[in-house]
Amino acid sequence: MSVKEYAAPGAVPPKPTAQAAAPPDTRLTIRPARRARRIPRLPRAVRRAIGPVGLLVAWYLGSVTGVLPENVLASPVDVVRQAIELTSSGELPRAIAASGRRAATGFVIGAAIALALSLTAGLFRLGEDVVDASMGMFRAIPWVGLIPLFIVWFGIDETPKIALVALGVTYPLYFNIYGGIRSADSQLVEAARMLGLGRIALIRYVILPSALPGALVGLRYALSTAWLALVFGEQINADAGIGYLMSNAEQYFRTDVIVLCLAVYAILGLLCDFVVRLLSKRLLSWRASFDGDGA
């Protein structure tokens, strides 16, 4: 709605003023978004794959040219060969099953604890005072540092590993669910009360749905922590599982097996992340969210 003045050609330029950062006759052209004109674009999945694939190629090239010696990092070809060998011998599937069982057990226990604690703290004032202060205090302890204590308490078999995973899962889930519950929009809560929702209905239709986005973020963190905790846990005298495979390989300097085990950890982690992302997409379809630019 503003009236623009354009300097006539050859006119005396106006006196510079305080806001004269841009000359008064400068104009901008707003162009249509570039993506509209671009020639057929790569699908999103392909673009996303470029980085990882590029790194793999660099690794391979490093190995064949001898920049990366065998005893530092095995070549990807060796790793794949190991993967096939260990899979056909059944060793790798057995190890994955053993580790997976640990991670799953620990995760379920940790998630149950986190859920119970966060609901108690989020929904009841008394619970908040009792639980949240303690959780804040415990969080200051790095959970990895508890390994020696867990060994003392639980021995060196399965229990300390599962306990470590459970512990690693509990914190991110707890803090995210609790935060989510507490971030429930007071205006919506008020509207719900006005609509006659009772306490249970309020929790079900307002509080828990508003905690859901946070809970899902927590879930992603929790799953990645679960694998991390497993890696640490399996260093404790494992007799089965990926960690066992790895510590065996360590003794014989088999970098190919070590890399393979790391890759397996990574793939399992990615898989979990993928599942949670899928879940989020389904559960949060109501949410207007930022998708990233130029998607």
Next chain:
Amino acid sequence: MSSDASSASSGDKSETSSVDIRGLSRTFDGRTVIDDLDLTIAKGEFVALLGHSGCGKSTLLRILAGLDDEISGEVIVPARRSAAFQSPRLMPWLRVWRNVVLGLPGRANRDRALATRYLAEVGIEERAGVWPKTLSGGEAQRVSLARALVREPELLLLDEPFGALDALTRVNAQRLVGELWQRHGCSILLVTHDVEEALLLADRVLVMDAGGIAHEVTVDLPRPRALGSPEFVSLRSRLLGWLGVHDASASETPLERISS
């Protein structure tokens, strides 16, 4: 909600009045926002409430809605009442129709046909199945109205429901509220900043100031009302005068005084 209709002490009035407020006060941290306020709203009456920003209109509405009970004084309201606020306050995780029937007792809170019927009344039944985030501001506000109406309230509380709408949408929404009021016959208390809106819709216009009802005027104009009629214009300048704004022609008072 200790203030519900059952506690009616003034039985003589309860047949004709919907809201009875006597000696209502509300204090926030030592600051009295509502001070010994009296107000009666008749059954089926449409009352508009004007007043400077911060004078306590929303506070009064929240008290009537039962959302704020740290009060002194006597407040009698119908048990069946509902409200729509300036922002639609829809639950983003429930489909539009679920929002409409949310909170209804029993199986009614899953009754899509019921929801659709009321959505049709506000003219957006075709949006029943979408997420609230996909609605425009005006559409969301109409859903919020449908949600208030589905409860068949005896008293409908509206807190600047058109405040965030553009001028055109606003005109339509005002007409809609007028129609809905005539169809449902409920009492309405409408908080607004818009003097013309108040005069177009209400039977009675109140001006709140200093914690009480400072002025009131009965609008005895036939409906539908025309903005230009001489009676309308004179009522408007009277209200503007009460609000501290003199008509533009003879203005000595800066206009900002009514701004929110």
